[in-house]
Amino acid sequence: MVAGLVAGLWGGQARAAQTPPLDVHVVVVTTFELGQDQGDMPGEFQHWVEQYPLDQTFPAPGTEHGVLRYNAKDHVLGLVSGEGPSHMAAAITALALDPRFDLRHAYFVLAGIAGVNPNKGTIGSAAWALHVVNGGAAHLIDAREIPADWPDGFTPLQGHVPNEQPRPPLHSIAGDMAYTLRPSLVQWAYEKTRHIALPDNDGLRTHRRAYQGFPEALKSPHVMMGDTISGETYWLGARMNQWAERWVAYWTDHQGEMVTTAEEDIGLCQALALQARAGRVDDQRLLVLRTTSNFDMPPNGVTPAAMLANAAHEETLPGLQASTSAAYQVASPIVKELATHWDRYETQVP
Template sequence: MRFLSCLAALSALALSSGIARAAPTPIRVVVVTTFEIGHDTGDTPGEFQTWVERLPLSTTIPAPGTDHDVMRYNPELHVLGIVSGEGPEHMASAITALALDPRFDLRHAYFVLAGISGIDPNFGPVGAAVWAPSVVNGGLAHLIDPREIPADWPDGFTPIQGATPDPKPRPALHSLSGDMAYTLDPGLVRWAYGLTRAVPLPDTPGLRTIRARYTGFPKAQTAPAVLLGDTLSGETFWVGERMNRWAERWVSYWTDNHGTMATTAEEDIGFLQALTAQAKAGRVDARRALILRTASNYDMPPPGQTAAQLLAHETGNEEAYSGFLPSLDAAYRIGSVVVRELATHWDRYDAAPPSAPSP
């Protein structure tokens, strides 16, 4: 009884002194970006600045202990924007910190990761916006040096749980060895795609110049569009035709031949790992996650150029960044349609995620 009396006394003291914690703010949508170059407004933009200026996200909220130090908020839409920092570790840390932040109620929030990426020229064009049905971990594997792999292997990668490139049956996606793949809510992904597939994307002279070099890759030479395709998530910025072949094989293997390698990025596996873990504690609903990747470059060189030459071309060459600004614009242009729909029609989407039927 003495313990309960002490608790009651402490509660009364907190109330009388005005330090009782305010009720958490309900959030409808969290916009997740991975980097900002300088300031949040008024200079060369990264992924975050376009959202801050155009949605807008006008209210600044301190975010101590995070990579970016501040979050941004739109109180009319109840939309929160964050910068995770690049890489899966930064992403997992940022999402976990946000989920544990007592200032916010995220139990019904939708999480829209909107970031730039590389794209497979066998899948689509630079400048495209791609909704991901699934994410495959490209950073967790056994790797044998290419100079030592068996002659009949396609590449040097094997699952952590196996000693050959494609052991049968396929190992578990989630095990002590790590998380290899996540499938996002199919109905929600189809809904987001259906809502945005007809939104036009700009086709700039720079984009046309980039894709014109990819002769023999018909999908790479189409105009930018909204597409559906899977993301390979890994920290290594790999490049080249052979690595691209591995990526296509790896995505196909871990999705039981249902997935299609489309984009390559860093943070997506950490994003879904953190949301899944926090969902177990009831802090978030992992079914309400969406990933939109917009293509700023191809992940392999065009015909007549080596991987090393492409890497050199993309280092310190302004022409190589012709897809950068259009991809930032596409991330906002497409992502904001979904964010605004969810936030402004909350009566439809609060209780349960929207869902489009299978085709």
């Protein structure tokens, strides 16, 4: 029954049984596209389709985007998960169960946009994450009702104060709270891309100029390393930023620093970890690149509500075009290197 459901989802068990599964070297994971995959204003996926290119199409009914795209020469598969951790987990699970593809040695490269902490970075930049922290699973008391000595209203599940010690287990009732990606692989990707010059423009310069008092926010776009917090709520503001910094530090034993904020990363990590137990994927072959389209808090003198009014939709994010371009510019050399030197990377992970 399970096989039949999977086959129906992805296009037919009979056809899959007659054809050996495609050996996939790299899966490029994006989260949204603004319109069509080609020829209009690009979201995260369009640069890959047009420039890599991903020129072969596979139907993927029952998924948010409805199609997968493939480069047969390099064995690179691309998908759009849909926004949010639930869409991501569903898309990755469906892909792992798809009999058309052999993903046992595939690398997964998430290349998506994100908010950025102005204490740590600026818009138009690209950050390779070592840690992915779950920002959606917590106990929460409204800030107007918390004890006076609490920094915010968030406590860990199975905990009753914000900085519960000893810390509750990572493997909580809500799933894993923090993932540390393979350090050598993340460092390898960063070293290969750290010198890439990311474009700057007058719009980015004007936007970041408002962040006086935030030295990192005033810098030009660049490639960096930086951890990400992942959750379905699109939060913003200085107080929420303080919570996110604390939350990442708490769950990583103060080894991580919150640089970017996004939605889908925790769903990707959780899905890959579960499918790795079944031998369908290798969750040690994961890279997460987040490129920064907007600050997660306003500059001094601007309220969070006013900031939200100017950036409530993807199309109005101040660094949208710069960040979608940077995601391809920084991630594509890594994808190309892994995919085209398969004799080196199939069995030996950097």
